[in-house]
Amino acid sequence: xxxxxxxxxxxxxxxxxxxxxxxxxxxxxxxxxxxxxxxxxxxxxxxxxxxxxxxxxxxxxxxxxxxxxxxxxxxxxxxxxxxxxxxxxxxxxxxxxxxxxxxxxxxxxxxxxxxxxxxxxxxxxxxxxxxxxxxxxxxxxxxxxxxxxxxxxxxxxxxxxxxxxxxxxxxxxxxxxxxxxxxxxxxxxxxxxxxxxxxxxxxxxxxxxxxxxxxxxxxxxxxxxxxxxxxxxxxxxxxxxxxxxxxxxxxxxxxxxxxxxxxxxxxxxxxxxxxxxxxxxxxxxxxx
Amino acid sequence: xxxxxxxxxxxxxxxxxxxxxxxxxxxxxxxxxxxxxxxxxxxxxxxxxxxxxxxxxxxxxxxxxxxxxxxxxxxxxxxxxxxxxxxxxxxxxxxxxxxxxxxxxxxxxxxxxxxxxxxxxxxxxxxxxxxxxxxxxxxxxxxxxxxxxxxxxxxxxxxxxxxxxxxxxxxxxxxxxxxxxxxxxxxxxxxxxxxxxxxxxxxxxxxxxxxxxxxxxxxxxxxxxxxxxxxxxxxxxxxxxxxxxxxxxxxxxxxxxxxxxxxxxxxxxxxxxxxxxxxxxxxxxxxx
Numbered sequence: 001x002x003x004x005x006x007x008x009x010x011x012x013x014x015x016x017x018x019x020x021x022x023x024x025x026x027x028x029x030x031x032x033x034x035x036x037x038x039x040x041x042x043x044x045x046x047x048x049x050x051x052x053x054x055x056x057x058x059x060x061x062x063x064x065x066x067x068x069x070x071x072x073x074x075x076x077x078x079x080x081x082x083x084x085x086x087x088x089x090x091x092x093x094x095x096x097x098x099x100x101x102x103x104x105x106x107x108x109x110x111x112x113x114x115x116x117x118x119x120x121x122x123x124x125x126x127x128x129x130x131x132x133x134x135x136x137x138x139x140x141x142x143x144x145x146x147x148x149x150x151x152x153x154x155x156x157x158x159x160x161x162x163x164x165x166x167x168x169x170x171x172x173x174x175x176x177x178x179x180x181x182x183x184x185x186x187x188x189x190x191x192x193x194x195x196x197x198x199x200x201x202x203x204x205x206x207x208x209x210x211x212x213x214x215x216x217x218x219x220x221x222x223x224x225x226x227x228x229x230x231x232x233x234x235x236x237x238x239x240x241x242x243x244x245x246x247x248x249x250x251x252x253x254x255x256x257x258x259x260x261x262x263x264x265x266x267x268x269x270x271x272x273x274x275x276x277x278x279x280x281x282x283x284x285x286x287x288x
Numbered sequence: 289x290x291x292x293x294x295x296x297x298x299x300x301x302x303x304x305x306x307x308x309x310x311x312x313x314x315x316x317x318x319x320x321x322x323x324x325x326x327x328x329x330x331x332x333x334x335x336x337x338x339x340x341x342x343x344x345x346x347x348x349x350x351x352x353x354x355x356x357x358x359x360x361x362x363x364x365x366x367x368x369x370x371x372x373x374x375x376x377x378x379x380x381x382x383x384x385x386x387x388x389x390x391x392x393x394x395x396x397x398x399x400x401x402x403x404x405x406x407x408x409x410x411x412x413x414x415x416x417x418x419x420x421x422x423x424x425x426x427x428x429x430x431x432x433x434x435x436x437x438x439x440x441x442x443x444x445x446x447x448x449x450x451x452x453x454x455x456x457x458x459x460x461x462x463x464x465x466x467x468x469x470x471x472x473x474x475x476x477x478x479x480x481x482x483x484x485x486x487x488x489x490x491x492x493x494x495x496x497x498x499x500x501x502x503x504x505x506x507x508x509x510x511x512x513x514x515x516x517x518x519x520x521x522x523x524x525x526x527x528x529x530x531x532x533x534x535x536x537x538x539x540x541x542x543x544x545x546x547x548x549x550x551x552x553x554x555x556x557x558x559x560x561x562x563x564x565x566x567x568x569x570x571x572x573x574x575x576x
Contacts, residue, residue, distance in 0.1 A: 013478075017475055017477045017478060020477050020481055021477050023379055024379045024380075024382055024383045024387060024477075024480075025383065025387075026379075027375070027376045027377075027379035027380045027383065028379070028380050028383035028384070028387075028388070028396060030376060030380075031376065031380045031396070031399070031400065031403075031447060031451070032395075032396055032399055034403070034444060034447075035399040035400070035402060035403050036399070038403075038406065038410075038414055039402075041414060041418065042410060042413075042414065045417075088307075089307050089310055090307075091307075092303060092304050092306075092307025092308070093304075093307040093308045093310060093311060095304050095307070096304040096305055096307055096308030097308060099304075100301060100304050100305065100308075101308065109312065110308055110309070110311055110312060112568065113311040113312040113314070113315045114311045115564060115567075115568065116315050116561070116564055117311055117314060117315055119498075119501050119505075119560055119563070119564045119567075120318065120505075120557070120560060121504070121505025121506070121507065121531060121556065121560060122505065122507060123505070123507040123531045123534055123535055123553070123556075124318065124322060124505075124553055124556060124557055124560075125318075126535075126538075127322065127325075127534065127538070127550065127553050128317070128318040128321050128322060130538075131321050131322075131325055132317065132321060152314050152318075155310070155311060155314065156311070159311065183293060183294075183297045184297060184300075184301075185296060185297050185300040185301070186293070186297075209405050212407065213405065213406070213407030213408065213409075214407075215407065215408065215409050215507075215508045216408075216507040216508050216531070216535060219535065219539075220538055220539075244407050244409050247407075247409045247410070247413065248409050248412070248508055248512075251409075251412075251413055251416065251512070252412075252511070252512055257417070260413055261413070264409075264410050264413050267407055267409075267410060268406070268410065271402065271405050271406060271407070272402065274405065275398070275401060275402050275405050279398065279401075
């Protein structure tokens with residue numbers, strides 16, 4: 001009797017192990033397959049519709065051309081604008097948190113605020129940006145409004161990655177510099193910041209990825225314009241749709257799926273590049 | 289010279305402090321603006337009717353603004369996403385952390401990271417072109433755009449969040465725990481499930497909560513597959529989420545309808561704040 005119970009127990013135990021092992025493998029394989037099939041599907045459907053003309057012309061009914069050059073430019077402008085403003089702000093905030101702040105409580109409040117910013121859905125960024133920049137500050141629906149919204153949206157990414165990089169700087173470096181008589185800002189400028197360049201760069205690349213993929217927040221702030229402006233200043237005063245917004249507009253509002261897939265393939269390639277780059281710089285930071 | 293440097297030191301101290309405060313100011317601004325914009329309509333419509341009204345008909349002659357369908361849809365959509373996303377995510381994290389060889393993990397991990405970086409419009413596009421027709425044929429529906437489609441797309445989108453946060457938590461489990469279990473005769477799989485998994489549970493919970501935040505806040509992908517009709521939730525019904533309710537009508541809304549959209553955003557923000565609070569609680573308890 002006891003032996004039989006022991007046997008069933010052992011049998012059950014082995015069956016359980018096999019089932020769990022199967023589940024783990026199945027999940028991992030399913031995840032991998034999902035990613036691969038998503039990439040393959042978008043590429044197969046989109047790549048055939050990409051041509052030089054598609055990348056270098058504007059959509060025009062008169063000339064019967066369909067192109068995404070304005071969207072590419074808008075995306076580029078938006079990325080540059082957001083980084084120019086968000087980078088110093090974010091790095092500054094991270095430096096304050098790790099180097100200057102003395103009160104534990106204040107640091108905790110700031111960190112909670114950063115977390116909250118990271119968790120706010122993009123559609124709410126869109127609304128707040130619309131209220132704040134488009135209406136209250138009178139920027140209207142323009143690349144400028146969109147850019148300002150993006151500055152806030154990527155702030156948490158930059159603060160977090162910079163903070164992580166700052167934490168890896170050995171305390172001895174700081175003490176050494178201070179011990180030699182360097183004032184704090186001088187120490188930060190010449191010792192701390194240079195040694196976390198790679199980390200800051202990673203944060204920038206991740207932010208670029210976030211801006212490139214953003215759509216909901218930009219729909220109401222930067223709009224969907226597809227006209228190429230004469231110069232950068234004019235571009236920022238006008239409505240301009242990025243690649244992701246254009247994808248949404250072509251697919252959901254106009255039903256032009258071929259264009260949609262082509263843009264999707266372009267975005268996918270961008271995302272692959274950005275992720276690769278981020279990985280590279282992250283490793284760079286670790287090696288040091 | 290010395291004096292100049294001293295002034296610089298003082299100036300930079302203030303600059304960094306201000307940068308540090310930017311995050312707090314932004315959170316207050318966004319929350320404040322959405323609240324100011326959202327409260328009037330709630331008061332005008334009546335909080336009970338607004339939150340628990342089952343009919344949303346904003347463009348009728350006598351408009352009705354009940355957002356219960358949106359709230360329930362957002363809840364059900366998130367639950368549905370978690371039913372698939374949580375088990376697959378945790379099991380994949382277990383695989384990555386404990387079973388996969390470094391080489392296999394070196395392929396799967398970047399794939400997961402890529403999944404997190406894919407723009408939501410691409411998920412929307414793939415869902416629209418593959419999932420929606422598939423569901424339509426499978427269940428013989430008139431239209432495949434439904435809650436189920438949104439759940440499936442969302443489950444894909446929460447996967448990378450759950451996987452990477454859970455993996456970090458699993459990696460942090462002290463090796464001694466696992467070695468003790470193995471030494472007592474438990475197999476590798478038994479150890480993983482009975483020792484590693486419980487030891488990492490608060491980290492995994494944080495990942496799940498982050499995933500909830502992502503699912504609740506997702507807009508564009510859901511907009512492209514859920515059909516956007518203000519129905520009470522049902523698996524095969526065309527539905528509207530809180531996020532899509534805002535995004536869908538924002539471009540043309542005016543008057544009370546527009547204000548009501550801000551109120552929906554306010555409700556959404558409250559949801560996100562609660563989720564953030566829970567997350568913070570979990571993380572703090574783990575640290576303490």
